Amino acid sequence: MALENCLQVSTVTTTRAGVLHCCHPLSSKDKLNFPNHTGLKKPILTFSLPTPSFHSSGGTYQKSRIICKAKAVNEVQVVTDSNWNNLVIANESPVLVEFWAPWCGPCRMIAPIIDELAKEYAGKIACYKLNTDESPNTATQYGIRSIPTVLFFKNGEKKESVIGAVPKSTLSTTIEKYVDA
Known part of the structure; x- marks a missing residue:
């Protein structure tokens, strides 16, 4: 930027x-x-x-x-139960949200991949992470039973989910579906 x-x-x-x-x-x-x-x-x-x-x-x-005046759009931001609607649901661009917890080994494995994707798709997609221990209501609302889980939203609507520590190519392919060319 x-x-x-x-x-x-x-x-x-x-x-x-x-x-x-x-x-x-x-x-x-x-x-x-x-x-x-x-x-x-x-x-x-x-x-x-x-x-x-x-x-x-x-x-x-x-x-x-x-x-x-502008947010740092090339990095993963933290989202919580209290700001979920403003940052994710009301967001006009496609949104990637990683549900994670600090004690989760696979979550720590996928975190650098999410960081890379946030930089690569800066300005095209908003990337957030939600700590399920600190914000359990949103995780429950979306039926998160396993972490890491990555949800994709477009126009405030949940489009797709990816569960587990998947390769970067899997997440990139999913992002490409929702990013306007």
């Missing part, structure tokens, strides 16, 4: 009382410079934006803030 789709930078002018006076997005001509960090397992984005500060008798100042 392009960085410009993820970040919205805005300048906010406030008073000492913290009242918001104005907010306008950074223009597309402005550039953000992110330093490169090496030697870390996960990348870290740290940066500062040079924004002019000013002080007047009214005590106002200007500052910049970063708001990430």
Whole structure:
């Protein structure tokens, strides 16, 4: 996903009382410079934006803030009983949900495959995982009796299920059925 789709930078002018006076997005001509960090397992984005500060008798100042508008769609997200309807049922794109538990050996075997598929099909399919120990109601609702179980949804409707630690090709073939070309 392009960085410009993820970040919205805005300048906010406030008073000492913290009242918001104005907010306008950074223009597309402005550039953000992110330093490169090496030697870390996960990348870290740290940066500062040079924004002019000013002080007047009214005590106002200007500052910049970063708001990430887009979700990281290239990784598996966690879904629970409480957010199931919003993330899975109301999702307009096809959805893959892995039902798993931390104590399940085959679940740990299939987890890296689900992670790879989330990256490969980023923007085409949403990938979630539901811990059956922490969210038993949804697992019961869908009749999950064996884990890992992967369910496929399209337009909020359950389409297909795959039970067990299957090869990546099996899951890819199933995803291809529901991804619009």
